[in-house]
Amino acid sequence: MRVSLFLFVIVCVAGSLAQTPPPAQPQRPIYTALVTDVEPQIVAGRTFVPVAVIAREFGATVTWVPEMQRVHIARASERTIILTIGTRTALVDGQPATLDAAPFITRGRTMVPLRFIAETYRIPVTYDGVTRTVRLTRANRHYVLPLPSFKAGVVIADPRPGELVRTGLRVQGVANVYEGALIIEVRDSGGRVLGRTIATAGMGGFYPFSTVIYYNLPSDDPSNGRIVVYSQNGRGDGKILAEDSVPVVLASTI
Known part of the structure; x- marks a missing residue:
């Protein structure tokens, strides 16, 4: 009886091990270039990009209010950001926040501070001084924004x-x-x-x-x-x- 019980336990354990799925392979990062029709600009140490990049890559809705020179940025179930051209005060869900430099318009494009917007939406941002690139991570996708450089x-x-x-x-x-x-x-x-x-x-x-x-x-x-x-x-x-x-x-x- 003991021998039969022992064999039964061995068979059950072996069966459970055989059915154990293999460990999932880690998903490899995907690198995507942030392409802009107006090159990024550095103002007061901050990177400014066309607001259309925010809408396209991060799923935000952007509304331009011409009479007030304001841009409204919103993502579903997240904060709303209001930026005013030439003003260093932004509104995040109605609360004032100070910017290091004011948004501006160049070549018909509204330029907004990338780090401020990304961090408001909890998107990590890093700057690589060696390659002069700004890098953002959202889910498993890695975004690379090249800045103008003359160094190979x-x-x-x-x-x-x-x-x-x-x-x-x-x-x-x-x-x-x-x-x-x-x-x-x-x-x-x-x-x-x-x-x-x-x-x-x-x-x-x-x-x-x-x-x-x-x-x-x-x-x-x-x-x-x-x-x-x-x-x-x-x-x-x-x-x-x-x-x-x-x-x-x-x-x-x-």
């Missing part, structure tokens, strides 16, 4: 250092490559190029890039490798204008 550079955002990657991986980041193309390579630990592709990026500022690259891992090759993204100066002399790389663990299967 490349920053890889994904994959992350030490990550296990397979052929067909997506490489993402930001780059300013105003003189040449953006080249993405997978290299083994000895520096051999296992795969290569070319991507496009913006000029005159750091803009997001995203591309898929495939590679062949030789059977005698160690698993340690590196993702390298670089730009040459476009003069045909092979000189590297900007470069970034991350160490990764290579896998031979998809």
Whole structure:
């Protein structure tokens, strides 16, 4: 009787383990460029963008009141923001709040303070001084807003250092490559190029890039490798204008 009971318990435990679903894979971040028809401007250390960007990317309703030179910004079940052109006092649900700089109009576009609006709606905002980009995170989507820049550079955002990657991986980041193309390579630990592709990026500022690259891992090759993204100066002399790389663990299967 004890033996039968013991076997019954073993079978039940094994059955429950067999039915346990595999752990969910973490969702990878998605990088999206905030595109504006009027370039962002820095006033009093604050980034101003056309109010249409707020409406398009963050699901806000924007109403312009011309006789009062006011713009009303609202999101469903959230706060209402009222900004007045040339005035540093904003209204958030009717309560006054002081801005570091006043909204203004340029080239027919109403420019509003991005950080103030994003933080009012609890959207985290960070500034990357190396790439001169403003970054916002909403749910699992990452927004990158490039600011005007004359400095070339490349920053890889994904994959992350030490990550296990397979052929067909997506490489993402930001780059300013105003003189040449953006080249993405997978290299083994000895520096051999296992795969290569070319991507496009913006000029005159750091803009997001995203591309898929495939590679062949030789059977005698160690698993340690590196993702390298670089730009040459476009003069045909092979000189590297900007470069970034991350160490990764290579896998031979998809």
